[in-house]
Amino acid sequence: MDDVVVHFDAVTRRFGSTEALRGFSARVPAGSVTALLGRNASGKTTLLRCAVNLLRPDSGRVAVFGVGSTQLGPAEFSRIGYVSERQQLDPRLSVARTIEWTRSFYSESRSWDDALAADLMRRLDLDPNARVGSLSLGQSRKLSLLLNLAYRPKLLVLDEPAANLDAIVRREFLELILDRLRDEGLTALFSTHHLTDVERVADRVVLIEDGRCRVERGLDDLKDRVKTLRLRARDGEIVAEPKFPDGAAVLRVRRTSADLQITIDGYDDGLPSRLREVTGVDVDVIDLPLEDVFIAYGQSHVPVAREEVGA
Amino acid sequence: MLLRINTSSGVPIYRQIVDQVKVAISLGTLARGSKLPSVRQLSEDLVVNPTTVQRAYLDLENEGVIETRRGQGTFVKSDGDALPRRERIARFREHLRNTLAEGHRLQLSEDDLRAAFEQELKRIDLDQEVRDG
Numbered sequence: 001m002d003d004v005v006v007h008f009d010a011v012t013r014r015f016g017s018t019e020a021l022r023g024f025s026a027r028v029p030a031g032s033v034t035a036l037l038g039r040n041a042s043g044k045t046t047l048l049r050c051a052v053n054l055l056r057p058d059s060g061r062v063a064v065f066g067v068g069s070t071q072l073g074p075a076e077f078s079r080i081g082y083v084s085e086r087q088q089l090d091p092r093l094s095v096a097r098t099i100e101w102t103r104s105f106y107s108e109s110r111s112w113d114d115a116l117a118a119d120l121m122r123r124l125d126l127d128p129n130a131r132v133g134s135l136s137l138g139q140s141r142k143l144s145l146l147l148n149l150a151y152r153p154k155l156l157v158l159d160e161p162a163a164n165l166d167a168i169v170r171r172e173f174l175e176l177i178l179d180r181l182r183d184e185g186l187t188a189l190f191s192t193h194h195l196t197d198v199e200r201v202a203d204r205v206v207l208i209e210d211g212r213c214r215v216e217r218g219l220d221d222l223k224d225r226v227k228t229l230r231l232r233a234r235d236g237e238i239v240a241e242p243k244f245p246d247g248a249a250v251l252r253v254r255r256t257s258a259d260l261q262i263t264i265d266g267y268d269d270g271l272p273s274r275l276r277e278v279t280g281v282d283v284d285v286i287d288l289p290l291e292d293v294f295i296a297y298g299q300s301h302v303p304v305a306r307e308e309v310g311a
Numbered sequence: 312m313l314l315r316i317n318t319s320s321g322v323p324i325y326r327q328i329v330d331q332v333k334v335a336i337s338l339g340t341l342a343r344g345s346k347l348p349s350v351r352q353l354s355e356d357l358v359v360n361p362t363t364v365q366r367a368y369l370d371l372e373n374e375g376v377i378e379t380r381r382g383q384g385t386f387v388k389s390d391g392d393a394l395p396r397r398e399r400i401a402r403f404r405e406h407l408r409n410t411l412a413e414g415h416r417l418q419l420s421e422d423d424l425r426a427a428f429e430q431e432l433k434r435i436d437l438d439q440e441v442r443d444g
Binding site: 033171174175178179181182196199200201202203219220223224232258282284286287288289292 | 316318319320321322323324325326351354355358359360361362363366408409412416
């Protein structure tokens with residue numbers, strides 16, 4: 001399974017009486033940018049912390065580069081970058097000292113790239129003499145990103161990298177991550193609430209709900225297949241809910257005074273004309289932003305929508 | 312090439328790229344035979360994942376709109392028909408459907424709609440608006 005960089009297999013984890021993860025399974029293929037989405041307290045942070053062995057699963061297993069997360073050693077960690085919402089940096093050190101100190105950890109693996117670090121420093125507009133404690137939230141998040149990119153990791157795990165950042169810094173982050181993607185086959189797994197960022201940067205989406213994987217799909221596939229159909233009879237009569245072909249799941253049905261709106265997963269370009277033929281009503285197709293796709297999924301009871309890796 | 316990505320429109324980004332390239336070709340703003348930016352360059356310009364651009368170029372190539380010449384890059388085909396008449400009509404019909412739905416909401420009769428359509432049709436100088444037959 002060389003082409004799967006992170007493999008979550010039936011991971012469970014509880015905190016006291018709270019079950020944060022309830023048998024979560026999903027895979028992050030090599031070279032993908034996988035967005036981990038879900039509501040607050042759905043288990044995103046717990047999941048990412050399990051992937052980098054900051055937490056141990058109660059049961060199940062996380063494999064990173066084929067190695068069980070609890071067995072990860074220096075060789076693997078030198079290939080993993082991890083940026084979280086709460087990064088632990090010494091507030092008394094200067095930016096330059098912090099970089100030097102972090103760099104010293106990579107003297108053995110020789111993976112630290114001074115030229116890349118300098119380039120990131122310039123692009124992120126960080127002041128080397130500033131004390132870490134005096135940095136704004138955006139600046140310290142930038143420093144964390146620099147510290148986790150300069151040793152050229154093969155896997156980048158980002159827990160809400162954009163939380164509380166303004167649109168400009170978020171865009172800088174996106175551009176940087178895309179840059180690294182273009183330069184080397186970086187694999188990224190990141191959680192976020194910014195769905196428009198996801199549309200730009202991600203090619204794969206994992207939706208977590210109540211500690212379980214709800215959707216695991218290519219982003220384009222998801223957007224091509226999940227659509228809302230608006231059915232309207234010409235004479236204003238009430239439209240009956242049509243039958244959909246096998247393989248198409250109805251996520252949500254809304255009847256308004258003017259039409260019947262059905263959100264389905266399993267749309268294809270021939271569907272509207274086939275529906276028009278069978279039902280004799282007008283059919284309009286509405287493309288859905290990612291946000292609406294997830295609202296539809298959140299309100300439905302359709303089982304896990306999974307697509308084979310590499311399909 | 313001037314492309315604009317809208318992340319809240321609901322249309323997948325690769326399809327936005329495909330559509331906009333086709334429209335640019337049929338409007339002549341993207342000349343036949345001209346070179347397209349590389350996948351890397353376009354992904355940088357648009358701030359989108361390179362695989363998205365790759366997918367768009369692949370679709371355009373499969374549809375015979377663009378071609379990749381080894382070692383030289385990607386070009387708009389000189390003989391390609393980016394937006395065939397059939398597809399242009401389909402697009403127009405879609406706009407028309409929405410407009411007619413609006414007419415229904417305003418409770419206009421079919422005669423009202425027809426008369427309005429005819430009048431608007433006369434008002435625009437068709438010869439100037441319709442290009443490439």
